[in-house]
Amino acid sequence: MLTDHHTHLRPDDDPLDEEALSIETIVPHVAAAMDRGLSHVAITEHIYRFRIAKPAWAHPYWDTQTQWDIDAYWDALSEAKAAGFPILIGIECDWLPSGQEVLVDALRGRPWDLILGSIHWVDEGAVDYDLYSAFKEIDPDALWRGYVDRYTRAALSGQFDVMTHADLPKSFGPLPSTETLDWAFDRIADALEEAGCCVEISTAGLRKAAQEIYPGPSLLERFCVRGVPVVLSSDAHEPENVGFAFDQAVQAALDAGYSEVMEIKGRDRRAVPIG
Ligand SMILES: [Zn+2]
Numbered sequence: 324m325l326t327d328h329h330t331h332l333r334p335d336d337d338p339l340d341e342e343a344l345s346i347e348t349i350v351p352h353v354a355a356a357m358d359r360g361l362s363h364v365a366i367t368e369h370i371y372r373f374r375i376a377k378p379a380w381a382h383p384y385w386d387t388q389t390q391w392d393i394d395a396y397w398d399a400l401s402e403a404k405a406a407g408f409p410i411l412i413g414i415e416c417d418w419l420p421s422g423q424e425v426l427v428d429a430l431r432g433r434p435w436d437l438i439l440g441s442i443h444w445v446d447e448g449a450v451d452y453d454l455y456s457a458f459k460e461i462d463p464d465a466l467w468r469g470y471v472d473r474y475t476r477a478a479l480s481g482q483f484d485v486m487t488h489a490d491l492p493k494s495f496g497p498l499p500s501t502e503t504l505d506w507a508f509d510r511i512a513d514a515l516e517e518a519g520c521c522v523e524i525s526t527a528g529l530r531k532a533a534q535e536i537y538p539g540p541s542l543l544e545r546f547c548v549r550g551v552p553v554v555l556s557s558d559a560h561e562p563e564n565v566g567f568a569f570d571q572a573v574q575a576a577l578d579a580g581y582s583e584v585m586e587i588k589g590r591d592r593r594a595v596p597i598g
């Protein structure tokens with residue numbers, strides 16, 4: 324059986340208040356995972372939804388988002404897990420070129436099941452959010468170079484079990500030159516091999532403009548050649564997308580040459596055969 328390693332309880336602009344962090348919200352999420360035949364679903368809210376992350380970065384988006392209580396999040400998920408719901412307690416953590424120590428501190432001292440590492444920003448511009456789009460500030464080649472710089476440093480920081488949506492910018496603006504894209508994919512794959520961390524095969528890309536899984540076939544093949552382990556994820560922000568199109572994710576893994584995916588629990592990984 325498979326696990327969805329990356330989901331959010333609510334859309335990013337919805338509150339993570341007491342109502343959101345309740346069993347009434349968690350139950351439909353888990354029910355959707357069960358319906359899709361999954362063994363577990365990881366709940367991995369963004370670290371920037373929580374007040375504890377606010378001092379990490381002075382940016383208007385970060386400022387408006389960091390409102391909620393990480394203790395309430397932890398307690399709600401712990402209670403659901405203790406009650407026997409097949410959830411994994413996780414978090415999606417940005418990597419920031421400065422201020423990262425605030426995020427590391429914020430995560431310390433809790434037995435997370437998994438910590439996802441993400442790059443959503445290049446300088447002050449967002450890779451995946453139109454309101455602050457980095458594509459308005461810099462050309463696609465510069466954007467991808469900046470993205471790769473951050474993505475590889477994040478992977479090599481050793482803070483993360485899984486790196487997320489490896490070719491995320493492809494869905495939100497024009498692609499760079501073929502040379503830059505080849506360079507980007509090689510650098511990202513090399514860094515994950517060196518770091519020894521997993522990468523997600525995310526079906527979220529199918530629901531975005533690129534209409535292609537993250538990572539696309541040529542990047543996923545590079546990961547496979549280098550022995551980078553993969554996990555499956557949907558990046559659902561609502562129950563109906565939990566486990567979304569996992570048949571296509573498994574097929575993508577098989578096509579790239581994988582014969583197994585990883586399941587992560589207690590920050591430990593175990594191989595699950597596919598195909
Ligand atoms: Zn993300």
Ligand SMILES: [Zn+2]
Pocket residue numbers: 329330331415558
């Ligand atoms: Zn996410």
